[in-house]
Amino acid sequence: MTEFRHLSPVRLGAGLDRLQRIDQATHRAVHGAFRRRRLREMIDLAEKVDLRGRGGAAFPFARKVAAVVSSVRRRDCRPVVLVNATEGEPASHKDKFLLDRTPHLILDGALLAARALGAREVVVAVTDQGRPARSMRTAIAESGLGGFVRMVRLPERFVTGEGGALVNGVNGNPAVPPGRKVRAADSGVDGLPTLLSNAETFAQLALVSQLGPDLYSAVGTAAEPGTVLLTVWGADGRPRVIETPAGVPLAQILDLGGAKVGQGVLVGGYHGTWITPPAANRALVSREGIAKAGGALGAGIILPLPKGVCPLGEVARVAAYLGEESARQCGPCRLGVPAIARSLNALASGRRGREALAAVRQGTETVKGRGACHHPDGSARFVTSALTAFAADVEKHLADGTCGRPVRGLLPIEEEPAVAHAEDTGLRLTVDWTRCAAHGLCGHLLPDLVRLDEHGFPVIDGANVPRRLLADTRQAVEMCPALALRLSGANTGVRTAGAAR
Structure with a gap:
């Protein structure tokens, strides 16, 4: 079970100081009775606190709802609410934490949106069949929503959580991006207008409804009210889920998570950005604060790289994983991302030096904006930011072929990538x-x-x-x-x- 820590006030994790899981009775005692909202009222609540998606893109929730409403009116049909709880990003644990320990907050938010929209059903998409999925299944039964809420299990892959891939998977097709831009608001589950958002987003919507916009906004910043849920990786190699008001110094959150800035900090996950130690020490935990430091908060992943390991080797290991996890349905994904990973591995291994570095830079520029989904762009951002943040290490590899430090596999991935397996084929x-x-x-x-x-x-x-x-x-x-x-x-x-x- 992932450890939970927080700075006061605690909201998403309320009650977890004394209980491992918040069942329905405790949920109602902590958060109060479910409040049904009219559509206009729900949209107003989301607009007043500028509720944004917590899955990475930070898209305004009210605008998503408005797009679904427009499509519903145009087509005269009932929509679907789709909760993205797949969390294909291996460095993230916050959605699994919510599923496992406070599932009724997710359900309340999804149900609030579904009732306001007159939705046909709520679909909760997961990849894990362990404790988090069992907890959500129990919560659905505890709430008597079995006829209205259904769970769908999808493959545990990095690209599964992409919106189009998610809809494809729920519809019984391969869970890969469709290769063309199709808004879920126009055509989602069963071809119906679909309100698709991340699990934490629905949990935050439930809190806004229960607390009201004024109390919800009593913490955080004026531009980003409320709390933020983060996955912070400690120096011991273990993740902690941390709830904090927006605007707190990143250094304080790292300390709470048992971590230090180290050689640099990855923010936003494997489609995110590496920031340097000086930038990390100045940064505040908010969309605006992380942007000023040169990154993006994204899915709320904070992953510092300790001293004493080879940055290029660690990044090359993840790049290989991203190449393996691509949708493999367009050139940038099928060829571009794996080629970038191979060149980066050659640079980290002391082979071809500047030629390999030039290939990495050319490859990342080539794939940008050309993929059928955002996987090539995100992978390129991860790699190019590493070249900048670890520039001194790059120069050391160019000069000596190595920095002399080991690769310890400190960046979590689902399985060892191809770069770590050089089995001889005999060919x-x-x-x-x-x-x-x-x-x-x-x-x-x-x-x-x-x-x-x-x-x-x-x-x-x-x-x-x-x-x-x-x-x-x-x-x-x-x-x-x-x-x-x-x-x-x-x-x-x-x-x-x-x-x-």
């Missing part, structure tokens, strides 16, 4: 020199295996192809314009480019 990539015309495509597709000489001809490491690069190697063989590449060895499935075609 070799070779060139038929009677065909090679120095097009150079192989060098761009396989920078970990192929470098180009000054004339554009490939120079290939004689080592066997590692399993992590097998799919990319097969693709390079397929795409060679001169049919000059060969993948040879047992069980290749591809002997020559010509045979492959």
